[in-house]
Amino acid sequence: MLALEPIGYIRTGKHLKFAALHQPEEAAPESHVLEMQPGRGYQDGLRDLDGFSRIWLIWWFHKNTSWRPMVLPPRGPAVRRGVFATRSPHRPNPLGITPVQLRRIDGLLLHLGPCDLIDGTPIFDIKPYIPAYDSFPSEPAGWIDSLDAALAAPPPFVVSLSPLAQAQADWLQSHWEIDFQPRLAQLLGRDPSPHRTRRIKRAADGLLSIGCGAWRAHFAVLGSAVQVLFLEPGFPLRFLHRPGREAVPDLAAQLAFLERWPAAAPLPPSSPQMVEENPREAT
Ligand SMILES: C[S@@+](CC[C@H](N)C(=O)[O-])C[C@H]1O[C@@H](n2cnc3c(N)ncnc32)[C@H](O)[C@@H]1O
Structure with missing residues (x-):
């Protein structure tokens, strides 16, 4: 038995899953706030984070109760994929990861850029985004590569x-x-x-x-x-x-x-x- 306690909750104003992006869109004119839990010493935990322009959020798909080994991704042709080859919310342990812009820290409030989380999502952890460790843009990305190539074309309808x-x-x-x-x-x-x-x-x-x-x-x-x-x-x-x-x-x-x-x-x-x-x- 593992017990995890959220370190905070995000406020995005997006109350429905439909309203949230599939992944953050860099250019979206959005700003959101992560409210850290008071009384846990998190103010000290946030020290030195302000030098990072981006952080990882590790969070819980709290609106999901079920998972499936094969899922139908929302983008592209109707082809089922193994859940571990996707970023689907329907996972055995419904954990999400999102790199977001960190714009400002104001006490226990973190002001963030565009994200794909709905309002009230519990956040389990924050880690600094470190380009040298976290970014490998030239690595192959399986079926996503061909999908992205197709989606780069203008919308057909x-x-x-x-x-x-x-x-x-x-x-x-x-x-x-x-x-x-x-x-x-x-x-x-x-x-x-x-x-x-x-x-x-x-x-x-x-x-x-x-x-x-x-x-x-x-x-x-x-x-x-x-x-x-x-x-x-x-x-x-x-x-x-x-x-x-x-x-x-x-x-x-x-x-x-x-x-x-x-x-x-x-x-x-x-x-x-x-x-x-x-x-x-x-x-
Ligand atoms: C495709 S997932 C990707 C999440 C994360 N970036 C990842 O890669 O692990 C993003 C979608 O999850 C859904 N979502 C966002 N917050 C959620 C929550 N708290 N519970 C369940 N579904 C959520 C929204 O429909 C959003 O479009």
Whole structure:
């Protein structure tokens, strides 16, 4: 039996896994704060760290309860990989590692750059990032190398929003500060075909939809054009109204959305040929 105690918790403002990046993006305009636990002597433990511009965070995928020996990575073609050849959160010991920019230390608060952790993630350890020890950029990286080469090409699909979807996205942003449009465009621009990890599925009416955290976006594909037709809450009204649903993410926004658009779903597109399988994989 091993007992580990978090040294702190990160505050990122990202409450849903969907909102977190797969790995930190250097250019993302983000700043986050790691709050170290008080009363443990960590202030001394942080001495001399301010000379490092980057640190490793070692952390717990605390929202995951299961693991699988083979996983379906979210990027690229739908090919299962051995979990130890991936950075999947679904691991026997769900430990994550992330190198983040260290911008400032303010007592027990560490001000950090972009990261891929959701709000409240427990942090087990910090280590300085040391380029001479930690960086081997010319080493082969297996299946990731071919994937990255393919993803370096421009996204093969052009994503647009219908007037209704645009109005809904604008309303979510202006009334609730909920904005999943950039991530939606990124995912659908790469590959809008059905995929379990990307939470893309085909409905009985032939339309496709993608889970975006607490929301779903319904879309159609025509050649290399993806049109998002409408958005809707991820949960039906009868579910949201049941007692004990307070922890549902974006609950108040979902209820307000359903008042504003009680029947968000427009009629399915009249021409069935509007919707077709993705003719090519993202790679
Ligand atoms: C692909 S993993 C990579 C994590 C780490 N950089 C690594 O390589 O070990 C990043 C994803 O984990 C998910 N995630 C972030 N924080 C989490 C948490 N506390 N519990 C479960 N999943 C989390 C988010 O969906 C995020 O996009």
